[in-house]
Amino acid sequence: MNRWWALCLLTIASLLGCVAESDHPRATSNSGPPAYGDNLIVGTIGEPSNLIPILASDSASHDVAGLIYNGLLKYDKNLQLVGDLAESWQISKDGLTITFHLRKGIKWHDGVEFSSRDVMYTYRVTIDPKTPTAYAEDFKQVKSASAPDPYTFRVTYDKPFAPALASWGMNILPSHLLEGKDITKSPLSRKPVGTGPFRFKEWIAGQRVVLDANRDYFEGRPYIDHYTYRIIPDNSTMYMELKAGGIDMMGLTPVQYQRQTNSKDFLVRFSKYRYPSSSYVYLGFNLRHPLFSDKRIRQAITAAINKDEIIHGALLGMGQTAHGPFKPGTWADNPGQKDIPYDPSLSIKLLAEAGWQMNSDGKLIKNGKPFQFTILTNQGNDVRLKTAQIIQQRLKRIGIEVKIRVVEWASLLSQFIDKGNFEALVMGWTITPDPDLFDVWHSSKTGPKELNFVGYKNQEVDRLIEQGRSTFDQEKRKQCYYRIQEILVEDQPYSFLYVPDALPVVSSRFKGIEPAPAGISYNLIKWYVPKVEQAH
Amino acid sequence: MVHYLCKRILMLLPLMLGITLITFVVIHLAPGEPVEMQMAMNPKVSAKARERMREFYGLDKPLHIQYANWLGRLAHMDFGRSFAPDNRPVIDKIKERLPITISLNLVALIIEFGLAIPIGIMAAVNRDSLLDKGITIFVFLGFAVPTFWLALLLMYLFGVKLNWLPISGLHSLGSEQWGALQRFWDMMKHLVLPLAIASFGSLAGLSRFMRSTMLEVIGQDYITTARAKGLNERTVILRHGLRNALLPVITLLGFSLPGLIGGSVIFETIYAIPGMGQLFYMGVMARDYPLVMGILVIGAGLTLVGNLLADIAYAFADPRIRTGKN
Numbered sequence: 001m002n003r004w005w006a007l008c009l010l011t012i013a014s015l016l017g018c019v020a021e022s023d024h025p026r027a028t029s030n031s032g033p034p035a036y037g038d039n040l041i042v043g044t045i046g047e048p049s050n051l052i053p054i055l056a057s058d059s060a061s062h063d064v065a066g067l068i069y070n071g072l073l074k075y076d077k078n079l080q081l082v083g084d085l086a087e088s089w090q091i092s093k094d095g096l097t098i099t100f101h102l103r104k105g106i107k108w109h110d111g112v113e114f115s116s117r118d119v120m121y122t123y124r125v126t127i128d129p130k131t132p133t134a135y136a137e138d139f140k141q142v143k144s145a146s147a148p149d150p151y152t153f154r155v156t157y158d159k160p161f162a163p164a165l166a167s168w169g170m171n172i173l174p175s176h177l178l179e180g181k182d183i184t185k186s187p188l189s190r191k192p193v194g195t196g197p198f199r200f201k202e203w204i205a206g207q208r209v210v211l212d213a214n215r216d217y218f219e220g221r222p223y224i225d226h227y228t229y230r231i232i233p234d235n236s237t238m239y240m241e242l243k244a245g246g247i248d249m250m251g252l253t254p255v256q257y258q259r260q261t262n263s264k265d266f267l268v269r270f271s272k273y274r275y276p277s278s279s280y281v282y283l284g285f286n287l288r289h290p291l292f293s294d295k296r297i298r299q300a301i302t303a304a305i306n307k308d309e310i311i312h313g314a315l316l317g318m319g320q321t322a323h324g325p326f327k328p329g330t331w332a333d334n335p336g337q338k339d340i341p342y343d344p345s346l347s348i349k350l351l352a353e354a355g356w357q358m359n360s361d362g363k364l365i366k367n368g369k370p371f372q373f374t375i376l377t378n379q380g381n382d383v384r385l386k387t388a389q390i391i392q393q394r395l396k397r398i399g400i401e402v403k404i405r406v407v408e409w410a411s412l413l414s415q416f417i418d419k420g421n422f423e424a425l426v427m428g429w430t431i432t433p434d435p436d437l438f439d440v441w442h443s444s445k446t447g448p449k450e451l452n453f454v455g456y457k458n459q460e461v462d463r464l465i466e467q468g469r470s471t472f473d474q475e476k477r478k479q480c481y482y483r484i485q486e487i488l489v490e491d492q493p494y495s496f497l498y499v500p501d502a503l504p505v506v507s508s509r510f511k512g513i514e515p516a517p518a519g520i521s522y523n524l525i526k527w528y529v530p531k532v533e534q535a536h
Numbered sequence: 537m538v539h540y541l542c543k544r545i546l547m548l549l550p551l552m553l554g555i556t557l558i559t560f561v562v563i564h565l566a567p568g569e570p571v572e573m574q575m576a577m578n579p580k581v582s583a584k585a586r587e588r589m590r591e592f593y594g595l596d597k598p599l600h601i602q603y604a605n606w607l608g609r610l611a612h613m614d615f616g617r618s619f620a621p622d623n624r625p626v627i628d629k630i631k632e633r634l635p636i637t638i639s640l641n642l643v644a645l646i647i648e649f650g651l652a653i654p655i656g657i658m659a660a661v662n663r664d665s666l667l668d669k670g671i672t673i674f675v676f677l678g679f680a681v682p683t684f685w686l687a688l689l690l691m692y693l694f695g696v697k698l699n700w701l702p703i704s705g706l707h708s709l710g711s712e713q714w715g716a717l718q719r720f721w722d723m724m725k726h727l728v729l730p731l732a733i734a735s736f737g738s739l740a741g742l743s744r745f746m747r748s749t750m751l752e753v754i755g756q757d758y759i760t761t762a763r764a765k766g767l768n769e770r771t772v773i774l775r776h777g778l779r780n781a782l783l784p785v786i787t788l789l790g791f792s793l794p795g796l797i798g799g800s801v802i803f804e805t806i807y808a809i810p811g812m813g814q815l816f817y818m819g820v821m822a823r824d825y826p827l828v829m830g831i832l833v834i835g836a837g838l839t840l841v842g843n844l845l846a847d848i849a850y851a852f853a854d855p856r857i858r859t860g861k862n
Contacts, residue, residue: 041709049621056621132592132623137582184592184623205632206810207705228709233805233814236688237704244696244703410568410823418572449583536710 032530036213039226039536040510040527043238043250047206047231051192052183053171054126054133064209064229067524068109069171069194072100072119072153075433077516077523079330081165085114085172085195086153091472095160100168102151106218108174109199116147121175123155125183132184138167162469162477166434197222197525207231223512223528226536242270245535248507254318254383257503270505273515276329277502280322281384281428282494283375283391287455289423291373296354298492300347302340304398305391311498314386318503322496324485325429325437329517331474332435332481339489339496347398356399364399372401373423376416379408387497388426417453426497435481436469456493509533544847548840555836556610556829560603563820563828569595570619570823593619606829615833616826618819626830629815634797636706637811640730641796647735648742649789653782655739656746660754661773671743679740687733687806694729702726704808730807734800746785753781790849793842794835 048061053069056062074084083089086100106114125131126139141164145155157164174193178186192200197219198211209229213222230247232238239256241247243266252261252272261272283305285292292298307321326333340346348358356364356371364371375391377384385406392402407416416422429440439445442465443457461484468480488494504520506513512526529535571589590596594605609616615626655675659668695703702708702725711722753759754777762776763769801813812831819827 039709050623055623058621061621129588130592132589134585136585189622190624205629206814207707207808208709230705230808231810232704232808234704234808237691237806237808240688240691240696241703244699246703246705410566410572410821413572414567414569447583449586 032532034223034512034526034528035531035534036221036223036528037225037531037536038509038529038534039228040224040249041228041230041247043230043232043241043247045231045233045235045238048203048209048229050189051200051203052173052186052189054122054131054135054173055184055189057134060229064211065171065192065194066196067198067211067227068192068196068200069173070196071169071171072102073165073169075169075518075522077514077518079433079517081169084169085119086168089165095470095472096158097154097156098164098168100153102153103218104151106195107216108176108195109193109214110174110177112174112176114172114195115150116153117150118172118175119153120145120147121179122170122173125173125178126170135170138163139170160470160472162472163434163436165472166432198227201226217525219525222525224510224524227524242505248510250505252503252505254316254501254503257318257505258316261505269508271508271510271513272503272505273513273520274318274501274503275515275517275519276320276327276499278327278431278433279428280325280327280431280499281387281426281497282322283387283424283426283497284454284494285424285492286420286422287457287493288420291371291423294354295491296350297356298495299340300350300354300398301395301400302492302495303343303350304347304394304400305495305497306342306394307339307497308342309394310387310390313390314383315498315500319498319500322499324488324496325431325440326435326481326485327431328499330433330435331478334482334485337482337485337489340492344394344398351398358399362399363401370401371399372403374403374405376405376407376412376422376425377427378412379406383500384426384428391426418449420448420453420455435477437465437481437484438469441465441484454493456491458487458491461487509535540851541848544844548844551840552833552836556607556833557603559829559832559836560606561599563823563825564599564602566820566823568823570825571595572823606826610833615830618827619824620819620822620827626826629827630812630830630834633810633812633815636809637798637813638796640727640734640809640811641798643727644731644734644738645789645792645796647731648738649785651735652739652742653746653785655743657750657773657778657781659743659747660750663751675740675743678736681737683733683737683800684802684806686736687729687803690729690733691806701728704806706809730803730809734803742785742788745788746781749784750777750781753777756780786849787846790842790846793845794839797831797835797838 044060044063046058046060048056048064049058050056050061051065051068053062053065056065070084072084072086073081073089076082083103085102085106087103089098089100091098100119102114102116102119108114123139123142123145126133127136127142138161141157141161142155143158145153147153155164172195174188177188177193190203194200195218197214197217199214201210201212203209208231211227211229213225213227215221230241232241232247235253238247238250239252239260242250257272257274261267261270283301285298285301287293311317311319311321320328321339322328323337323339324333328335351364351371354366356366359365375388377388385404388402388404392404395402417425440451441456441461442452443459443462445452446455446457464480464484464487468477468484471477488496502519506520509529510527511530512523512528513520514523516522569590570593571586587596594602597605606616615630617623618626618629655671659671662668691703694701704726706723706726707719708722708726711719714722754773759772759776762772767776797812798816801817803809804811804813816828816831818824819831
């Protein structure tokens, strides 16, 4: 009888043990060795639109396509270009010709071998006028392209073109499935075939996209067997799915990062990461508007804005101040560059020099007119709205009256930006890994619907931009970009405000994540879940 | 009757044409273009690429030609291809979402009517009693509480805290390998919260409507007569009262027909349900003209058919309408 009881107790104890283990895997087991298996479920707000990457311009499509396809080159964890489908590449002495040596033995997911023919096809279809793509511009700089043998691809340019290398990071498409067909009607847009670490499995519209590990991937089989991209359009719902275990990874908002994810329980189950995102937010001035044509005015406004206060108020500290158009910590950015400091007395002095005097009501007046303008920003971005509101408060203190107008994206573009019909706006730019500034800052890009919509024209900046893009020598380019930053601080065409942080959170059963300047996803194929912790 | 029917059906055609014309103009009046939405703020897009895109979508042609082209395609039941980057046929995009929305709305409609009618009767019969007031408070609470807020609270309670119900979506991961019954049960569990939220909100209007028509009927002479005959209260209310009170409610049901294909954006977004509401909203935001027009045309068509059915039902019920004599 005694033995019987002991056995019962033992059974109960082991049952309890099991329960505890499945609830808190980390509590009982330390990370085991890398193992194959499990499913990484990533939450996303937007659904991909088209998995042929040259036809899509939304980030969700490129996120998924990036796992299925490869480019010739890619950025490594330190944002340096390295070979991907190309084993190596050479730039001719005159900088005009780039020769890519392709890896041998790479297979498309359907088993056909990858060759230079695929690269040639991708180049041709991208520049084909019938292809509705947003990515033809860089490829159009190519004067001639040739594929002398299946493992060599060569392109020649009219003049040395530094962004060319980055442009060959474009995902290469399978020519054997697309050549001679209308790419816009190809089934590949919903059932892609690539060379990448994951192969496409299924796409259930509005719900999820599922990828399986490519066991024959040329950089090694990914440890994670399945990658599921779950579409959850509402951020609060996504956060609850995360807590309930329905997804393993998402991007947190600053409030979630700072206030809602610090419980012990949460930190045992999840790992939070934080690093600067590749984007910045700015207050842009319409330089054609008489109010802002004087650079002292722009300098005064920047001096009146406390950027730290904005980061604290709008981002809860999850960001850093911006002083130019480059990503902090990358080679093009000069970390020693100082922007105009927060100094309201300096603004008042500069404004007085420009003829604006404060009257008894504390308002700035020139020729009997008060200093007032409207800041536009797009609807649906709470952080930008808060940013505008904090700026409004600060400018009020030096006597400038600011109104804020939030406009739906389509109207903002067509009614205000394209027509140059604005005074100032709070907007953001994505920072590309290649620091070329031509499209946003060159004076030739100030036409309607072009990106230099604030109308910034500076001959020296033009020259430096052209110089910077016409050499492959990083040292020389760096000098150009350092000088541009100095000029931009002096000219203040924008008040550069901040670089927000990316705040991803991943279930802690995933190991092998190593944050780097490129973020965390660059080594996805090395992520793994130890055998005992695998959930799916 | 046949004459009346023919007249009604013939009248639908110009009406439909007018609807398409107005919607076409209105959607094109909205600032912005699909090409803009896809390409604006992208440093890699040149003006030429933009022009090419406009040509690709036929946006470079004058508006009346665009309309004629669109109408010509519609005559062959071709809704065209979406202006979104996927460039898929509009009808495919609608088809993959329509079954979900229709079945969800149908179930919600049944729940709504199934609850609102008894609630309304109970409130009317026990007019001004504690029960009536309690019901009023309850249904107005449902009417007044913001859907998204209640939805999130319920999600947190049942999904995160109690872990009884799934939070969002339609199926559990890996459910495709399960048996049919288990899959169905899984889907039902996913639908409990969305359906509860969807019906709770619209309970108020319907049950108040039912209550007022019922009250009106109860005051009629024939109810007094029925009571005087010595019928029991149950028969009086359910047979003599309800039948008459239901007529206007049935009309209301006819009007709900087009609502079946329309989804709610907020509720679909919160519960991550891939329905028509989201599709339409995204279409409008991206200025995806063919998609928006396609959904509107189907919606308008259903509205017209719903009205027609309601009229025919009336005609059957009321000879004065049928013969056109008053």
